[in-house]
Amino acid sequence: MKFKAKFNYKEFLAYIDKIRTNLNTTVLIAIISGAIIAICTYNIYQFKASSYLIKVNNKPIGYVKKLSDVKRILNSIKSTEGDKATKSINYSRTLEPVKSFLTVDEAEKVIRCELGLKIQAVAIFANDVEVAKVHDKNTAEKIIQRVKEYYYPKMSNGMIQILSSNIKEKITYKDVLVESKEILNVDDAVKKIVNGRNLEKNYIVKKGDTIWDIAIKNNMMLEELKAANPNINIDKIDVGQEIKLAVNQPYLNVEIVAKIKEREEIPFDTKEFQDKNLSKGIRKVKVAGKNGVQDLEKVVTFLNSDTLDEDVVKSTIIRHAVDEVIAVGTKVSTYVATGRFVMPSRGYISSKFGYRWGRMHEGIDIAAPRGTAIIASESGKVTFAGWRSGYGYCVMISHGNGYQTLYGHASKLYAKTGQYVKKGQKIAAVGSTGRSTGSHVHFEVRQRGACKNPLKYIK
Numbered sequence: 001m002k003f004k005a006k007f008n009y010k011e012f013l014a015y016i017d018k019i020r021t022n023l024n025t026t027v028l029i030a031i032i033s034g035a036i037i038a039i040c041t042y043n044i045y046q047f048k049a050s051s052y053l054i055k056v057n058n059k060p061i062g063y064v065k066k067l068s069d070v071k072r073i074l075n076s077i078k079s080t081e082g083d084k085a086t087k088s089i090n091y092s093r094t095l096e097p098v099k100s101f102l103t104v105d106e107a108e109k110v111i112r113c114e115l116g117l118k119i120q121a122v123a124i125f126a127n128d129v130e131v132a133k134v135h136d137k138n139t140a141e142k143i144i145q146r147v148k149e150y151y152y153p154k155m156s157n158g159m160i161q162i163l164s165s166n167i168k169e170k171i172t173y174k175d176v177l178v179e180s181k182e183i184l185n186v187d188d189a190v191k192k193i194v195n196g197r198n199l200e201k202n203y204i205v206k207k208g209d210t211i212w213d214i215a216i217k218n219n220m221m222l223e224e225l226k227a228a229n230p231n232i233n234i235d236k237i238d239v240g241q242e243i244k245l246a247v248n249q250p251y252l253n254v255e256i257v258a259k260i261k262e263r264e265e266i267p268f269d270t271k272e273f274q275d276k277n278l279s280k281g282i283r284k285v286k287v288a289g290k291n292g293v294q295d296l297e298k299v300v301t302f303l304n305s306d307t308l309d310e311d312v313v314k315s316t317i318i319r320h321a322v323d324e325v326i327a328v329g330t331k332v333s334t335y336v337a338t339g340r341f342v343m344p345s346r347g348y349i350s351s352k353f354g355y356r357w358g359r360m361h362e363g364i365d366i367a368a369p370r371g372t373a374i375i376a377s378e379s380g381k382v383t384f385a386g387w388r389s390g391y392g393y394c395v396m397i398s399h400g401n402g403y404q405t406l407y408g409h410a411s412k413l414y415a416k417t418g419q420y421v422k423k424g425q426k427i428a429a430v431g432s433t434g435r436s437t438g439s440h441v442h443f444e445v446r447q448r449g450a451c452k453n454p455l456k457y458i459k
């Protein structure tokens with residue numbers, strides 16, 4: 001349902017009745033008041049309306065309110081373009097209701113565009129470098145503000161309060177006459193400013209320069225340097241050679257000081273102590289470390305997107321960090337290799353060293369019931385205790401002078417990698433893990449990696 005200037009109250013009340021069921025009284029009053037205000041405004045507006053329609057080459061351009069507005073526009077165009085320029089402009093008074101008027105500046109701009117004339121604009125200068133041409137000073141100021149906001153720090157978990165934001169360059173605005181296509185809108189101007197400009201410079205290679213030096217000194221990446229010099233082999237440069245540098249320089253540099261509140265983790269410390277009951281080479285975590293949590297309040301200074309300075313003004317510990325405590329084994333001196341090996345297990349030799357069924361058997365097999373102790377054949381350091389494919393659970397011990405022994409197919413391991421063991425010390429239990437048929441120890445003696453017949457070393 002639409003209301004006209006002259007409306008029927010009965011119709012209006014009927015309409016209200018219809019919707020009353022769905023609305024509460026407050027909303028209803030608001031609707032009625034709104035309708036009445038709209039109707040009154042419309043009527044007053046109609047009585048006062050008198051305006052001037054401007055046409056260029058008989059094409060309507062828009063309305064201005066007063067005759068003096070028209071005169072000002074014509075004089076302004078005459079002043080820069082001469083009397084002839086205004087010949088195709090005409091205007092007429094009208095009593096028609098007008099929805100929106102152009103300001104004098106807007107109307108002049110539209111007319112100038114229509115006539116293909118230069119239009120009034122504002123150029124933004126940073127120091128003495130022209131940055132962008134925009135419609136007017138308001139737009140220019142809005143752009144500067146948007147550039148500052150572009151560099152405001154952003155964070156997902158925390159609070160930021162901008163204390164100050166200043167542009168390091170001296171910003172000035174100058175009135176200029178330009179062609180309409182030279183004028184940038186707010187988004188494009190902001191984009192241009194933050195993207196910066198590429199300044200092409202030439203660089204003459206000096207004695208001692210490497211391509212890395214040149215890239216780093218000029219704030220470029222090697223790929224960028226290569227891209228700027230497609231015809232030069234960058235890896236072979238000579239003294240005196242000319243290289244192109246494409247240096248990106250931002251139009252504006254924004255210094256932002258912000259107060260930042262955020263929650264951070266406190267890394268835990270690690271404390272070690274020597275444990276003489278633990279074998280040398282063994283490290284055992286006694287207490288697991290845990291990061292703490294703190295709330296920080298910092299004042300941070302940024303230049304564009306780079307952090308220049310950070311000052312913690314307040315820190316509140318929410319949870320303390322827990323130190324990690326590690327026991328470091330020192331036990332070593334009592335175990336000295338004797339140079340004589342002993343049988344690693346009770347039992348009988350079920351397979352000898354050498355070729356059997358066309359394959360080399362690299363050790364001896366000692367058959368014994370599952371669970372029988374496997375002992376260190378000689379003192380030494382356990383270099384491996386764990387699972388090896390084929391060997392199953394196995395232990396390897398290094399004895400010095402390049403000697404190493406291996407005990408395979410165990411059902412259980414007692415020794416740990418890194419541990420020092422004494423001759424005769426229980427290191428595992430007989431089993432049949434890995435590639436094995438029946439319970440036995442597979443025992444190897446190696447010297448500097450080469451397999452030896454264990455029986456020749458067992459005294």
Ligand SMILES: [Zn+2]
Pocket residue numbers: 351361363364365441442443
């Ligand atoms: Zn074997």
